[in-house]
Amino acid sequence: MSDEHQRGAKKGEFCGIPGNPCECGNDYIKICEPGWSSHTFARLVKAKAGKFAFEKKYEAHHVMCVAPVSAEVIAKPAIEGVVKATKWCINNSDNMLAMPLWGHTVMWYCDITEDGGEIKDDSPAPPFANIPQHDWDHNCKQGYTWEIEQEAKKLADKLKEMGHKAQPKNLAGALNALSSRFKTTLATRGGRKGGTHKMFIDGASDSEWCHPFSMASDGKVTSKGFPVRSFDERVAKWIKRIAEAIKEG
Numbered sequence: 525m526s527d528e529h530q531r532g533a534k535k536g537e538f539c540g541i542p543g544n545p546c547e548c549g550n551d552y553i554k555i556c557e558p559g560w561s562s563h564t565f566a567r568l569v570k571a572k573a574g575k576f577a578f579e580k581k582y583e584a585h586h587v588m589c590v591a592p593v594s595a596e597v598i599a600k601p602a603i604e605g606v607v608k609a610t611k612w613c614i615n616n617s618d619n620m621l622a623m624p625l626w627g628h629t630v631m632w633y634c635d636i637t638e639d640g641g642e643i644k645d646d647s648p649a650p651p652f653a654n655i656p657q658h659d660w661d662h663n664c665k666q667g668y669t670w671e672i673e674q675e676a677k678k679l680a681d682k683l684k685e686m687g688h689k690a691q692p693k694n695l696a697g698a699l700n701a702l703s704s705r706f707k708t709t710l711a712t713r714g715g716r717k718g719g720t721h722k723m724f725i726d727g728a729s730d731s732e733w734c735h736p737f738s739m740a741s742d743g744k745v746t747s748k749g750f751p752v753r754s755f756d757e758r759v760a761k762w763i764k765r766i767a768e769a770i771k772e773g
């Protein structure tokens with residue numbers, strides 16, 4: 525998640541570095557600020573100097589992720605010419621998507637104070653309903669990042685085959701098409717099983733309740749115990765974490 529933003533590369537006109545802003549002037553966080561950015565949760569940080577808490581906002585997800593674009597496109601010597609000549613910025617708004625973390629969902633559905641918390645049964649859907657969670661199956665085996673890696677490899681191979689005929693518009697056009705396709709993919713995934721709200725509230729007897737929360741394809745979803753009625757550890761742990769952060773903050 526956030527560590528991917530330490531990476532990235534710039535080659536000629538091609539900007540693959542997340543920036544606030546990057547050389548193109550795009551701030552990858554601000555550029556995708558959603559209407560629900562005021563929904564935060566208290567996140568505890570355990571640093572050497574001591575514990576502290578901050579209000580965690582949405583996460584800014586690069587639809588075509590920084591690491592696979594760097595490794596499979598920017599770093600490939602065989603397509604260096606076309607990469608250098610292509611004016612494309614990884615932080616462009618069509619490649620950015622604001623996503624919640626599981627902590628945002630727990631915060632939305634639970635009353636949490638420094639003494640602990642419980643799930644509210646009457647919560648309406650959050651404004652970030654039907655967006656998968658950025659910390660669920662992003663980097664799992666054959667999860668979201670893996671899919672982007674495959675597409676980036678295919679694209680680089682295609683450009684290599686085109687040889688000197690490969691034009692900047694081929695690379696930029698293909699990347700834009702992939703951004704758009706994977707935004708749709710994530711929206712579709714967030715709507716699986718009737719969506720995140722339906723599954724958080726009534727998914728108890730559904731073994732696939734986690735599907736809308738996951739960034740991965742159907743077969744690669746990491747299953748977790750249903751949180752509401754059995755009040756599983758995953759929620760309890762997060763309530764504890766947020767409560768502790770409220771106490772610190």
Ligand SMILES: [Zn+2]
Pocket residue numbers: 525584585586589658662
């Ligand atoms: Zn991401």
Ligand SMILES: [Zn+2]
Pocket residue numbers: 525528529542584585586589590
């Ligand atoms: Zn990113």
Ligand SMILES: [Zn+2]
Pocket residue numbers: 539540541546547548549550612613614615
């Ligand atoms: Zn840029």
